[in-house]
Amino acid sequence: MDNHAEKWKRYYEKSLAKPHAKRTEFALSLNESGLQIAVDCGCGTGSDIGYLSSQGYRVFGFDINAEAVAICRDRFSDDKLVEVSQDTFENFSYPNAGVVIAGASLFFANPAEFKQTWQRISDSIAEGGIFVGDFLGQSDSWASEYPSQTTPLTQLEVESLFEDFDVIRFHERNEPGITAIGIEKHWHIYSVIAVKRG
Template sequence: MNNRNIWQDYYAKALARPHAPRTAVAARLNHSGILTAIDCGCGTGSDIAYLAELGYQVHGFDINADAVSICRERFAKQQSIQISQASFDEFEYPDCGLLIANASLFFAKPVSFSRLWQSITQSLASGGVFAGDFMGVNDSWAEGYRSPITALTRQQVLALFEHYEVIEMHERDEPGSTLLGRSKHWHTYSVVAIKS
């Protein structure tokens, strides 16, 4: 099965999923006064749909053309939603009160991750919320994956949040499977944090 078919199968399954519970938590914690959200690696748009219902202006982006096509069709009639095809490096981050990066920051280029994180932090208003995942070094994708992966230690993840109040940080380090049912070892850090 080629890479394109894998992503198509993934998105077909992802369309059936509701928004992430962590996205609801993050939206409740946003005290920035800014109802603008960014969904990094938006996939099929489950979090976008939820945030738009809450009254957010949502900017979603994904590098995968299939994901972008699905979202553009799904949200064609909603003026409060903007969908872009872009990488982390290409996207222009607007000022926001909420930034979601569920299972996407793994795929940011390691060589430009520091610059990306600076862009994310600068885009978030004081009192705004980051909610997302980072890949740990024990993950089976951390080395030898088909594209470069940014894998971080616990200390490296915590260092990113020097100017934030970390509300929750959950570490997963266990065998599991992907959405498509393939076995792998997961090592991730899931973080919700409020920018100071």
């Protein structure tokens, strides 16, 4: 197994023990779309999927990594509310949704197609629905040192994505830190929670 794949394997092993994100609970409390349909983009091992399903949401999760998809399919094999597919941001068929989650995953969207990808995500969110997710800042180590392409954005570029939304939370993290598997890096992330306007 190459070093990059080994890091992902270790990350998934750690992630399996991780609870859902608290901001996912907050996002559900804001959802006024009337749609109990959620999309988890880059779903990993499915910690948010489990919570969403427990709240009665029909959940569509996707990940580009076959191992993550296999873990989720096994984990949610008896859950009729959950559908997991191996897919990319660019090719996934986004359903009309009340909640779209993209936690630390849009970093890895194809930069050449990012504008179209974001438009498809934005268009899929119903009026009163919620986006919750993260964007890679330009000072992040992964903006230039990641083994595959990433999509780093400026603050203005991130803000411009939300012209059709009311932004509830906008947080910038720009500091040294470590990854989930203990590797040192510089983090530069914009985290956003926003409500789609009509």
